[in-house]
Amino acid sequence: MSTMTESTRATEEPDHPPRLPEPRIIYLVKRVELIARAQLDQITREHGLTTPQYTALSVLRAQPGLSAAQLSRRSFVSPQAMTEMVGALETKGMISRHPDPENRRVLRAYLTDDGRAALEACDRGADLLEEHMLRDVTPQDTTALRRALSACASGLGPLEGTDTARL
Template identity: 45%
Template sequence: MTQSAARPAGRRGQRLTYLVKRLEMAERARMEEVLRPLGVTLHQYTALSILEAREGLSSAQLARRHVVTPQAMHQLIATMERDRLIERRPDEGNRRILRAWLTEHGVQVLKECHRAVDDVEERMLSRLAPEEAVAFGSALERCLESLTVPPEGLARHGDRTA
């Protein structure tokens, strides 16, 4: 396969990396639009979603999973705590570590956010047939894995090029 054939382009000949970036920017803009009336920022929504999947994380753990600096996470946590979206409790093994938990209010707000974001995803996929949407999601997961899993680990994770 030639180098150019290995790099498919979009309908207008745009590089896929450019299209992915444009999609991300459009998706983020729409998400910010629908989250704003709920009083939640995109960063807060991401952090709340992470805590929904795994409550009791420390600020440092949450920062790593959110891929932000500890300083940025400290500010984010302070704001979410002030807005009663989360509460922090001392770790039982080390009282200096504060672990974050969703409050009842945070759970309710997150449910509203999920509904709003579901609408954004539905709009994003509205021009795809259901099987295309499934294939698109699967392709994105494989592309992400290709860039995040060390090359030697790809074969173990089902690399389709091997």
């Protein structure tokens, strides 16, 4: 005698496959990040930069005169990696560094004309990449996506009061 109910059998039959859960948003964000990063790596490579270097140059455009330590925090790389990156960008002629007038041990970084030109070339490629990525997204949804992702980034502080071992 079978204990399966009619509804149980219906969901296990081939013409009624089990309903899969929606993918996690963190999975979708990571998937977009990996695809976009691979394409951005190709764009920046065509202009003699790496994606982290492009990020650092973008940060310097918005905030000229940062120290390597400040630049590392704003560019999402370790201070050690930024020290190497700043040296490479200076060697390539993309940035120049000058001592801080108040603390001569601190070197402030600035874009050079070559750095600005490379940054603008990469920007054009990044613009095309974003246009391609968002081609099936309405302008209203693009605005909502930007707002939602910014809110998500703001909300990702430390998980205070949460037992992360259980996560």
